[in-house]
Amino acid sequence: MIRTTFHAYGFALLFGLTLFPVAMATSEPPATGAIIILRDKNDATCSLEIPAEGSGLTYRYELEAFGTKCKGFVARTIEFVELPSALKIFLSDDDWCSESSSDQDFWIKLRTTKKSTTVGITKITTLFDYNRNVIIGPGLLLENKYQKVDGEVLDKLSCIKIVASRAFNVPLPPAATERDRSWSGSHPEDDVNLTCYSNQIMTGRKHMGDEQGYTYHECATAVQSGASVVIQTITKSTGIKESAGIYFVCPNNRVMIGREHIGDENADTYYGCAPATNAGRNLTVTPHGWSDSMKEANSEFRCPTNQFLIGRWHQGDENGNTRYRCATLQ
Structure with a gap:
């Protein structure tokens, strides 16, 4: 059995971190500002x-x-x-x-x-x-x-x-471009524990077969104004039942860095997301629409050029459908 973990930045580091909240409490402090x-x-x-x-x-x-x-x-x-x-x-x-x-x-x-x-x-x-x-x-x-x-x-x-409207006299920061897109080695879907290399972001995923079939994840470096974007602290999501048909999207202004899934389609999946910075400035993540549905078995998805992965949805077993969501990084 092959198991791929990119490096020490992997999901083992995420287990001690705070989980993303997935449901609101019954009340919030009073809000201020817009x-x-x-x-x-x-x-x-x-x-x-x-x-x-x-x-x-x-x-x-x-x-x-x-x-x-x-x-x-x-x-x-x-x-x-x-x-x-x-x-x-x-x-x-x-x-x-x-x-x-x-x-x-x-x-x-x-x-x-x-x-x-x-x-x-x-x-x-x-x-x-x-x-x-x-x-x-x-x-x-x-x-x-x-x-x-x-x-x-x-x-x-x-x-x-x-x-938001766009100010005429305030140019938007340039969108980040991708560099060095590459696929991970193969790992069985029922034993996935993978995080991109340091300062890389997920850009794609492919899977062949059932839960014992092989999965690959694609990662790339984001570059803005000639400098590589820096990935900050990764946070792990709460577990989501893989087959439940539940949408996961990284919180605002975070990109997907890793994914963990151990077991069949009824086991939980966890995602790792993180903010990205360049020259000390937090980059803004602008989401695009969800991809078309594709059958999970023998599927391959890559974000369009110069977009980065932020979301995934799957329902059912390997014969069920999967969707992905990508975003622009500025």
């Missing part, structure tokens, strides 16, 4: 950070994905606090944050029209009482909306996408 606050039917809260004004960046919160802030939170109301101007907000019941899925019941698009936009606690169902292109609160415009006939909105919010 923030979106969700509340459930019992008034427990969960707060979402906002991309910086003028950054042009996108934050996505998919509430069914492990590693996502507010994982599993059932939002009934929403509150907007001190939001910057020209911020776009997309709300949907679709797990993939789509506005074209045939399965979704609703989506709604909002946009702020002034600085420091604050709109108090609002029922998400109430948003659909407003017409398109109508100001629904001081500085908050409802641009567009969709609700399926008899579609359920109450307590069904699954995804929030937040897009």
Whole structure:
């Protein structure tokens, strides 16, 4: 039996680290600054950070994905606090944050029209009482909306996408490029314990056969402005049942560095994620959409050029489907 661990930076180091939270507590401290606050039917809260004004960046919160802030939170109301101007907000019941899925019941698009936009606690169902292109609160415009006939909105919010405007006089940092992409050696899927080499990030994975078939992971160095990106402390996720059809995404502004899975499809999988820096600055991770589904057995996935892995989903055994998610690093 072959077992590949890249080097001493491996998952053995992660066991003593704090796990990613995967479900919100019943309450949070009061939030300050630009923030979106969700509340459930019992008034427990969960707060979402906002991309910086003028950054042009996108934050996505998919509430069914492990590693996502507010994982599993059932939002009934929403509150907007001190939001910057020209911020776009997309709300949907679709797990993939789509506005074209045939399965979704609703989506709604909002946009702020002034600085420091604050709109108090609002029922998400109430948003659909407003017409398109109508100001629904001081500085908050409802641009567009969709609700399926008899579609359920109450307590069904699954995804929030937040897009900041791009400042004309503040250039975005260049996107990191990849260098030295390479595959790991083979290791049986029921005995995977792998972390990329120091200062490398996962970019792909392939698997052949059942849980005793072989798996490979691909890693690469990220380069920005001619310098190699530095990977900071790796944190290990909580265990996720491999076959359960549960989405995992690294928390905001972290990239995937490693993966562990011991056993068959009913055993747990753990992911290692970490922030990345260049010249002492934390890089921003902008997620892209999920890949198409592929049959796990005899599958191969590589992130598009100059993108890096941040998420994975799998359901069932080796005949079940798998999806991946990649991101741009800036």
